[in-house]
Amino acid sequence: MSLIVQKYGGTSMGSVERIQNVARRVAKWHRAGHQVVVVPSAMSGETNRLLALAKDISAHPNTREQDMLAATGEQASSSLLAMALIELGVPARSYAGWQVPVKTDSSYTKARIKSIDASRVQADLDAGRVVIVTGFQGIDEEGHITTLGRGGSDTSAVAMAAALKADECLIFTDVDGVYTTDPRVVPEARRMGVISFEEMLELASLGSKILQIRSVEFAGKYRVPVRVLSSLTDPDLPIDEEDSSGTLITFEEDTKMEAAVVSGIAFSRDEAKFTLRAVPDTPGVAYSILGPIADANIEVDMILQNLSVQGTTDFSFTVGRADAERTLELLEKQIGPSIGAGEIVADSKVCKVSIVGIGMRSHAGVASTMFRALSEEGINIQMISTSEIKTSVIIDDKYMELAVRTLHRVFELDQEKGAAEAK
Numbered sequence: 432m433s434l435i436v437q438k439y440g441g442t443s444m445g446s447v448e449r450i451q452n453v454a455r456r457v458a459k460w461h462r463a464g465h466q467v468v469v470v471p472s473a474m475s476g477e478t479n480r481l482l483a484l485a486k487d488i489s490a491h492p493n494t495r496e497q498d499m500l501a502a503t504g505e506q507a508s509s510s511l512l513a514m515a516l517i518e519l520g521v522p523a524r525s526y527a528g529w530q531v532p533v534k535t536d537s538s539y540t541k542a543r544i545k546s547i548d549a550s551r552v553q554a555d556l557d558a559g560r561v562v563i564v565t566g567f568q569g570i571d572e573e574g575h576i577t578t579l580g581r582g583g584s585d586t587s588a589v590a591m592a593a594a595l596k597a598d599e600c601l602i603f604t605d606v607d608g609v610y611t612t613d614p615r616v617v618p619e620a621r622r623m624g625v626i627s628f629e630e631m632l633e634l635a636s637l638g639s640k641i642l643q644i645r646s647v648e649f650a651g652k653y654r655v656p657v658r659v660l661s662s663l664t665d666p667d668l669p670i671d672e673e674d675s676s677g678t679l680i681t682f683e684e685d686t687k688m689e690a691a692v693v694s695g696i697a698f699s700r701d702e703a704k705f706t707l708r709a710v711p712d713t714p715g716v717a718y719s720i721l722g723p724i725a726d727a728n729i730e731v732d733m734i735l736q737n738l739s740v741q742g743t744t745d746f747s748f749t750v751g752r753a754d755a756e757r758t759l760e761l762l763e764k765q766i767g768p769s770i771g772a773g774e775i776v777a778d779s780k781v782c783k784v785s786i787v788g789i790g791m792r793s794h795a796g797v798a799s800t801m802f803r804a805l806s807e808e809g810i811n812i813q814m815i816s817t818s819e820i821k822t823s824v825i826i827d828d829k830y831m832e833l834a835v836r837t838l839h840r841v842f843e844l845d846q847e848k849g850a851a852e853a854k
């Protein structure tokens with residue numbers, strides 16, 4: 432007997448029929464003698480619908496109330512799934528995050544899980560029930576409902592698996608695993624049977640939507656075995672077959688003896704670029720610009736400072752698009768005037784495209800292959816950042832899909848063995 436946490440995303444929970452299919456799948460695992468905790472997302476489109484309603488009422492909705500609202504999507508889908516299981520004769524009980532409780536900090540709309548008391552869930556499991564715990568939500572110290580950021584049900588599931596010391600966390604979604612890049616953009620993308628934890632962490636942090644980054648961080652911290660697989664297969668598929676499908680996140684670097692130089696490509700439109708022109712080139716200037724941004728809890732991603740010409744320099748940086756408005760306000764009202772900067776230029780029509788691979792550690796020239804391929808397509812690189820296992824560029828977002836497809840081809844990711852050596 433194993434203890435398995437299964438997460439089902441919005442598409443997987445998207446209709447009554449799909450919820451009934453999830454129930455059949457869960458019932459199969461339960462009847463085979465496993466203890467099962469299910470973490471569902473809201474039905475597809477529901478979180479967007481709720482957030483749009485909030486925007487209809489207020490241009491800047493109160494964030495506590497926004498979380499109170501958004502959390503209802505998961506409460507509905509969880510209870511519907513419990514009913515579907517009970518219809519199949521499987522004892523099941525659903526809980527909202529606060530009932531478990533899943534404790535978080537108080538950063539509404541992007542709260543972090545601090546602890547989970549799994550005892551109530553474990554007691555239900557021991558009594559033979561399937562337990563359903565809402566994804567995406569928790570409760571803070573003062574008892575306010577919080578949500579974990581878009582895509583947060585992944586994190587709920589992996590954190591729940593860690594708290595229960597589960598044998599495995601299965602992330603059921605609308606694709607059959609983690610691909611070399613988003614198969615919606617590059618139909619030739621290939622599914623990876625395994626992916627190293629480090630590569631998954633990079634892909635998620637660089638914008639690949641398949642897993643929320645914090646779920647990968649939890650998996651790494653607590654060594655939770657995570658498998659990403661399809662919920663759209665036959666729900667009666669034999670368990671052995673199901674449990675070896677999809678993509679396993681592995682912590683064993685050795686399992687990828689022949690690590691691909693580049694194993695995946697991530698992209699993100701969630702970028703906004705700001706440039707301050709004619710900034711006095713004096714010590715402390717970067718701090719004077721970025722300090723107030725950090726104090727406002729805005730995360731800065733890439734930074735570029737040009738060479739100084741006649742004592743002044745241009746300073747550029749990127750933030751997430753959701754923070755663009757506040758960043759511009761800070762720059763115009765506070766930072767620009769205080770340091771005596773010239774023009775402030777905001778550009779939200781940029782995107783980030785990244786290549787990721789642990790093989791990049793031992794191969795020189797990967798970045799230059801990337802830059803050449805982009806230049807041959809006439810794509811101008813505006814900013815670059817690198818780490819041991821990734822290279823990212825900021826480009827005009829109208830070229831995003833072209834850049835992703837070009838790099839996928841150049842690094843031969845559509846081919847069985849991955850990129851041996853890009854030509």
Ligand code: ADP
Nearest residue numbers: 440441442604605609610612613615639640641
């Ligand atoms: P869920 O609702 O199940 O959480 P998401 O929409 O959040 O599903 O994530 C699944 C989607 O992620 C896929 O439909 C796919 O378009 C996208 N995706 C992005 N990058 C990748 C990738 N490298 N491999 C697989 N899917 C990816």
Ligand code: ASP
Nearest residue numbers: 472478567581582583584
């Ligand atoms: N329902 C939430 C969202 O749409 C959380 C999730 O699906 O993971 O972002």
Ligand code: MG
Nearest residue numbers: 440582640641
């Ligand atoms: Mg998701």
